[in-house]
Amino acid sequence: MKNDVRIALLDMNNNHPNQGMRNxxxxxxxxxxxxxxxVSVELFDVRYKNEMPNIEDFDIFISSGGPGNPHREGYEWEQKFADFLTQIWEHNKTNEQKKYLFLVCHSFQLxxxxxxxxxxxxxxxYSFGVMPIHKTEDGEKDFLLKNLPEPFYAVDSRAYQCxxxxxxxxxxxxxxxxxLEKIRPTIHLERAMMAVRFSDEIFGTQFHPEADPLGFIKNLEDExxxxxxxxxFGMEKYLETIDRMDDDDKIVLTRAQIIPRFLQLASEQITKNLVFG
Structure with a gap:
């Protein structure tokens, strides 16, 4: 039987141990x-194995976070990933049956x-912890964010910023x-972009909307x-992070909202356009 919805997961972790891909x-x-x-789900190891989905074979793509420099360093996968982004963008400009893409952290920066x-x-x-994220006016209206409070909370783990x-x-x-990232009244630095609606079908976050408390706390329990x-960051920041982990209105809520709503909306649009013989 043909699957109604075909999901490709792009692992951008370059074989580094991580919680994000599990999530x-x-x-x-x-x-x-x-x-x-x-629904079918297939995994592609982009950076370590040079695997890349053919966009014609899938409807939905989720591309993970990962370590390292988001700027080009001469690896084969970099051009493949750039071509992948171009193909989805161009496909959506000319086709009624759209392709949906969610970009997390490193993928967002790319x-x-x-x-x-x-x-x-x-x-x-380096930014690390559970951070407040502020919605812009456009963010308040966005389908993926509108059920979240202002600010909402998410796991932030990055060496780079946009x-x-x-x-x-x-x-x-x-x-x-x-x-946008949290407001820091005492620091005169520009606030980084934390999420972008690239198009109706493409959405990206600098933070980790997939993060779950258990995995993150497990990471921190490691001595x-x-x-x-x-x-x-100091003991206070460490304890604050632990404290914020399990709150129902913080990362638990963010995890329950953003990616599940993305998958639901994308699937509804995809199946609406399916032609059944």
């Missing part, structure tokens, strides 16, 4: 099990660079910045991780 797989599996549609909509540069210090948006280019391409975090 994305879990959310996809939960959707697959609960969905009224026939897309920001690809479309040339902001400056992606290294942060002064700042100095090119508003002319963003407007010309029909994109919208839908979330090495705990010591590293306390050394970098």
């Amino acid at each position: 994305i797989k879990e959310l996809s599996k939960a959707f697959q099990e609960q969905s009224e549609y026939e 897309a920001v660079i690809h479309f040339g909509i902001a400056n992606v540069c290294k942060r002064k210090s 700042i100095e948006p090119n508003d002319d280019k963003i407007n010309a391409l029909g994109m919208k910045i839908v979330a 090495k991780n705990k010591e590293a975090m306390i050394e970098t």
